[in-house]
Amino acid sequence: MSAIVAGTAPAAPSVTRRPRGGIFRAILHNRKAMLGAALLLLFVLLAAVPKLFVPWLKGDPQAIGDLPLQGPSSAHWLGTTGLGQDVYAELIYSTRESLVIAVIAGLGATILSVIIGVSAAYLGGAADNVLSMMTDIFLVLPTFPLIIVLATYAGKGNLTVIIIVLILTGWSYGARQMRAQALSLRNRDFLESARVRGERRSYIIVVEVLPTMISLIVANFLGAALYAVLTAAGLQFLGLGDPNSLSWGTMLYWAQNQGALVNGLPAWALSPGLAVALLGVSFALLNYAFDEISNPALRPVRRRRAKSAANS
Incomplete structure (x- = not known):
């Protein structure tokens, strides 16, 4: 009040702006994020340019060879299958389909989670009740048996059907998280200002709400992609x-059917399983890293102590 009487305006509160590229700086300073990103980049390279990693291969990586069930050698680094196919070449070329399943199914499940979860929280009332009830139903369903039934009767061997099934069974957990986060934002001042300005609901959700949930959306995508990788490999193994496609799950299926371990070819059975595990680890590490980046309370205690000591 005295500032007004004296004719001087009160000082405007300082606004701390987040520097551009802050999320990338946070990733560069997070060991989990860097390791996960390095692994994922390797798999992207394998999927994009497989011939770069198998330069000696001419023609079809599934071409039948003359030396079936051979152990690892200089000519065949991981041995050969029961039809004489090079296991290493199949492993490299199988990366593309496995990564495509992870990205498309993870992206589809994340989009569905965002649409249902955020809409339920923002709209409220009957819409929230209906969408929340649908989410709860999918949460309590026995997922893997349902996936097996749907994949069997909707189109066995059809990659599109498998991806759709993974999307339909992988969105509910993320939708519950999105709804909880959106509920915490629904009555914030910046949303009230948008309503007072007369903005449409769709504009408020897309422009005002979603940008504040980017880290959660990315973490949800990584979790959904991890779920898709493991589940798709399990379906293909069953x-x-x-069976004629090139994927890690199909390699496991043929290794089991043709008795890779019985014939003394552990590399044939273990290499696709290790590839699935490493891709899953890359998604999991990035997921943990984004949780730490978005929530300082989850960061390692030693890092917080070092920062406190430096500030003091």
Whole structure:
């Protein structure tokens, strides 16, 4: 009040702006994020340019060879299958389909989670009740048996069907998280200002709400992609995928059917399983890293102590 009487305006509160590229700086300073990103980049390179990693291969990586069930050698680094196919070449070329399943299914499940979760929280009332009830139903369903039934009767061996099934069974957990986060934002001042300005609901959700949830959306995508990788490999191992396709799950299926371990070829059985595990680890590490980046309370105690000591 005295500032007004004296004719001087009160000092405007300082606004701390987040520097551009802050999320990338946070990733560069997070060991989990860097390791996960390095692994994921390796798999992207394998999927994009597989020939770069198998330069001696001419023609089809599934071409039948003359030396079936051979152990690892200089000519065949991981041995050969029961039809004489090079296991290493199949492993490299199988990366593309496995990564495509992870990205498309993870992206589809994340989009569905965002649409249902954020809409339920923002709209409220009957819409919230209906969408929340639908989410709860999918949460309590026995997921893997349902996936097997749907994949079997909707189109066994059809990659598109498998991806759709993974999307339909992988969105509910993320939708619950999105709804909880959106509920905490629904009555914030910046949203009230948008309503007072007369903005449409769709504009408020897309322009005002979603940008504040980017870290949660990215973490949800990584979790959904991890779920898709492991589940798709399990389905293909059970024979519910296309047995003629090139994927890690299909390699596991043929290794089991043709007795890789019985014939003394552990590399044939273990290499696709290790590839699935490493891709899953890359998604999991990035997921943990984004949780730490978005929530300082989850960061390691030693890092917080070092920062406190430096500030003091």
